[in-house]
Amino acid sequence: MSDQATDYRRTKRLYWEPSYVPKEAIYPPANYEGIHFKDWDRWDDPFHMSFRQYVEIQAKKDNGFHPARDAFDRYGGTDRMDRRWLEGMKVVYPILFHGEYGALRSNARVSRYAPAPALRAAAFYQSIDELRHSQNHVYQMRMLNKHTDGFNNWAEWKRHHFLLQPAKMLFEDIVACENVFESVMGLNILVEVAYTNLVFVGIPSVGVLNGDLAGASELLTTQSDETRHMAIGQSTLRTLLEGDDRNLPLIQYWLDKWFWLLHRIIGCPLGVIPDYFARRKALPMRQMFQRYIVDNFVAGMVEDLGKFGLQPPRFLDAAVAEMEDAPHTLFRTLFQYKHMLFNKMFVPTETDMEFFGEHYPHWEERHGAFWEEVRAGDPKDLPSLPMLCQVCQLPCVFPVPEAPTIRCSEWNGEVRWFCSDGCQWIFEHEPERYSKAVGLDRVLTGKDVPEIRAHMRLSGKLGGVLEEC
Amino acid sequence: MPKTFAWFEGRKRPPSEYEELTVGLHFGEEALVHTRVGTWTLDNTSLAGVPWEDFRDPAQLHYRSWVALQDRAERELGATLDLARTAGFVDGLDPAWSRDMAVLVGGLAFAEWGVAMAMQYVERFCLSSAVGQAAQLQVCDELRHAQRALEWADALLGGSRRPCRGDTPRPPGAAGPTADGDPARAAWMEHPALQPLRRAIEMALTLEDWGEVVVAVNVCLEGLLQPFQRELWLDTSRKQADLATAMLARHCWTDEERHLGWTEAFLRFVIEADPSNAAVLQSWLDTHAGAGFEALDALAAGFPFDGAAEEAAAVARTEQASRLKEALG
Numbered sequence: 001m002s003d004q005a006t007d008y009r010r011t012k013r014l015y016w017e018p019s020y021v022p023k024e025a026i027y028p029p030a031n032y033e034g035i036h037f038k039d040w041d042r043w044d045d046p047f048h049m050s051f052r053q054y055v056e057i058q059a060k061k062d063n064g065f066h067p068a069r070d071a072f073d074r075y076g077g078t079d080r081m082d083r084r085w086l087e088g089m090k091v092v093y094p095i096l097f098h099g100e101y102g103a104l105r106s107n108a109r110v111s112r113y114a115p116a117p118a119l120r121a122a123a124f125y126q127s128i129d130e131l132r133h134s135q136n137h138v139y140q141m142r143m144l145n146k147h148t149d150g151f152n153n154w155a156e157w158k159r160h161h162f163l164l165q166p167a168k169m170l171f172e173d174i175v176a177c178e179n180v181f182e183s184v185m186g187l188n189i190l191v192e193v194a195y196t197n198l199v200f201v202g203i204p205s206v207g208v209l210n211g212d213l214a215g216a217s218e219l220l221t222t223q224s225d226e227t228r229h230m231a232i233g234q235s236t237l238r239t240l241l242e243g244d245d246r247n248l249p250l251i252q253y254w255l256d257k258w259f260w261l262l263h264r265i266i267g268c269p270l271g272v273i274p275d276y277f278a279r280r281k282a283l284p285m286r287q288m289f290q291r292y293i294v295d296n297f298v299a300g301m302v303e304d305l306g307k308f309g310l311q312p313p314r315f316l317d318a319a320v321a322e323m324e325d326a327p328h329t330l331f332r333t334l335f336q337y338k339h340m341l342f343n344k345m346f347v348p349t350e351t352d353m354e355f356f357g358e359h360y361p362h363w364e365e366r367h368g369a370f371w372e373e374v375r376a377g378d379p380k381d382l383p384s385l386p387m388l389c390q391v392c393q394l395p396c397v398f399p400v401p402e403a404p405t406i407r408c409s410e411w412n413g414e415v416r417w418f419c420s421d422g423c424q425w426i427f428e429h430e431p432e433r434y435s436k437a438v439g440l441d442r443v444l445t446g447k448d449v450p451e452i453r454a455h456m457r458l459s460g461k462l463g464g465v466l467e468e469c
Numbered sequence: 470m471p472k473t474f475a476w477f478e479g480r481k482r483p484p485s486e487y488e489e490l491t492v493g494l495h496f497g498e499e500a501l502v503h504t505r506v507g508t509w510t511l512d513n514t515s516l517a518g519v520p521w522e523d524f525r526d527p528a529q530l531h532y533r534s535w536v537a538l539q540d541r542a543e544r545e546l547g548a549t550l551d552l553a554r555t556a557g558f559v560d561g562l563d564p565a566w567s568r569d570m571a572v573l574v575g576g577l578a579f580a581e582w583g584v585a586m587a588m589q590y591v592e593r594f595c596l597s598s599a600v601g602q603a604a605q606l607q608v609c610d611e612l613r614h615a616q617r618a619l620e621w622a623d624a625l626l627g628g629s630r631r632p633c634r635g636d637t638p639r640p641p642g643a644a645g646p647t648a649d650g651d652p653a654r655a656a657w658m659e660h661p662a663l664q665p666l667r668r669a670i671e672m673a674l675t676l677e678d679w680g681e682v683v684v685a686v687n688v689c690l691e692g693l694l695q696p697f698q699r700e701l702w703l704d705t706s707r708k709q710a711d712l713a714t715a716m717l718a719r720h721c722w723t724d725e726e727r728h729l730g731w732t733e734a735f736l737r738f739v740i741e742a743d744p745s746n747a748a749v750l751q752s753w754l755d756t757h758a759g760a761g762f763e764a765l766d767a768l769a770a771g772f773p774f775d776g777a778a779e780e781a782a783a784v785a786r787t788e789q790a791s792r793l794k795e796a797l798g
Binding site: 010025030050051052055063101109112127134138145153158165175393432435 | 472473474475476489490491493494496497499500501502503504505506507508531532533536537539540543544547578579582585586589590592593598601602605608609612613615616617619620623651653654657658667668671672674675
């Protein structure tokens with residue numbers, strides 16, 4: 001019987017130094033520009049995976065997950081899901097798909113161009129994992145689409161709807177990284193290590209409370225692969241920091257930048273799921289953020305890698321402070337655009353507001369009046385899109401719409417607007433990268449609601465208010 | 470028709486599971502982020518006027534069906550190779566034949582991995598979720614072949630060096646099959662019969678147009694060399710009563726036939742979309758076909774196996790011509 005170590009050595013043997021073309025033509029140094037390491041061949045992949053092991057493990061996982069989802073569907077599981085939760089999943093799955101598909105394509109490039117053979121091998125398996133995840137999300141949407149509106153045109157919405165533009169921006173950004181190590185930093189460290197526990201463990205735990213057993217099962221089987229991806233990121237980060245202290249400034253920049261992007265584009269919007277779309281709640285988002293991101297990710301990383309000079313993310317304090325309001329600000333904003341959404345919104349109940357008052361000390365003061373006015377009959381609908389941040393593509397409404405921290409910079413004679421210091425800081429470091437995006441707010445300036453809906457591929461009665469809340 | 474996604478509505482037949490999971494999912498070309506690498510632009514390839522999301526892989530595999538398929542295949546192939554190695558079947562083979570076959574199989578493992586790397590580029594830059602997936606599954610299959618080929622080359626080489634029969638462990642410190650270097654790598658880097666192939670693959674790894682990579686690798690190399698490998702390995706292993714090499718050949722071909730199938734569909738698809746693409750494809754064929762023939766001729770000359778290689782090469786030329794005629798008209 002061939003053992004794991006032997007199989008892995010065989011994979012490592014497959015790399016060769018080209019001689020008919022310059023090595024630089026096959027592995028252009030621009031792909032790892034600014035990163036220093038003496039001997040890429042000594043780099044080790046923490047998992048030592050072989051093909052036969054991979055398909056054996058993954059087939060077992062699939063044999064467990066897919067029948068569970070099929071049974072859930074066959075025996076009316078979707079009909080027993082909480083309606084509010086279902087509306088939230090209409091937003092969650094297209095965003096997750098964005099992430100997985102972007103990760104798939106990004107890892108195809110890392111596995112082709114990374115200078116370390118072991119990293120190329122690890123990225124290879126990650127790329128095919130991401131195909132699994134993206135298709136599992138589609139399986140979920142395919143199942144839910146049979147029972148409700150709001151899933152049937154998700155691929156078009158992810159290209160054209162303002163609600164999904166931030167995720168499009170984030171994962172395009174990872175795909176487009178010039179340096180493969182920036183891809184690893186953005187994806188494997190910030191997406192996978194920092195956020196997947198929150199998304200694929202924290203959210204399913206709330207989903208189960210709201211009757212979504214298939215969704216919970218799907219996210220948990222996804223997370224079983226993510227642990228491998230996290231190890232790749234952690235091993236890469238440590239190796240680069242240990243290998244050469246000249247790598248520190250670039251890595252610190254990537255940590256600062258991607259931490260903020262992930263906080264803004266995943267952390268803030270995700271809060272509306274456990275805090276609002278979950279009728280039956282567990283932990284408030286603020287506490288989940290503290291547990292998964294601050295205590296586990298940041299503290300763990302600083303403890304582990306602080307000795308190499310790595311500092312906590314530059315905008316950590318700002319992110320923590322924002323979580324006091326971010327879920328509430330975004331839910332309010334979505335409510336104001338309920339006539340332009342593919343999911344339905346609702347007015348928080350008394351029970352919801354008790355929960356907010358208990359877990360968010362400033363909720364009543366900062367957000368309570370808005371809902372009082374809604375209850376008094378003000379629909380709060382807005383006729384045109386809000387101003388969107390040049391970098392993250394989210395509305396410039398943070399921390400609260402009444403007092404947003406809007407920033408601006410001039411670039412090539414034009415003013416660019418940002419939602420935060422973090423996004424402005426990123427833009428000013430890489431203006432070429434982020435200056436060409438034309439946000440949907442500008443594309444749709446002067447259009448009326450039917451025109452905006454048509455542009456965003458919204459048909460029929462999509463959006464609006466959930467009647468049975 | 471059962472409720473499906475909007476992009477399939479209005480069709481006469483319902484979409485297959487493959488289509489619902491694979492088609493229409495690409496991000497599109499209107500990027501929000503701009504770098505030198507970029508995301509996807511239409512000029513990533515010279516093939517023009519193609520509705521990329523309309524492409525379908527004839528095999529209709531997606532992750533779930535692919536992983537189940539390859540898990541079964543690996544169990545079958547693994548059981549055969551394990552038995553052949555551990556129960557002394559390798560030791561019963563003609564040592565000279567085993568040595569030659571080990572060099573050929575081991576050297577070609579590197580070619581498989583080179584093809585995988587080339588298709589990683591297609592997977593990353595192509596403008597279609599369905600093409601990307603076909604390329605991605607091919608990448609994985611090629612890694613499978615490369616690992617199994619190296620495993621079997623090691624086993625054959627061990628058998629060819631046998632001083633005694635059986636699976637007796639070597640004494641501590643004794644040289645294993647590859648301890649004195651790596652014969653498979655040495656063959657790939659230096660054996661004259663493998664150099665034209667290595668040159669062709671290294672050249673393909675420098676191409677920038679992902680459509681050209683498909684033609685250079687899957688049409689000009691794989692379309693010629695995979696039928697050659699199938700014929701040669703099956704024919705010579707039959708004469709040696711070597712079921713394990715035959716099983717490896719059969720398993721590789723099963724996957725490769727699928728790769729050639731999507732490639733053929735791809736060629737037909739781009740020409741049907743815009744007939745002017747035929748000229749683009751032809752120019753790529755003119756550029757890269759010679760490298761494929763040179764690689765084939767060198768392999769056939771370097772590993773003649775009593776004339777079997779020449780016969781296999783003739784079959785491969787005929788098959789490739791037939792496939793091209795079918796695809797290009």
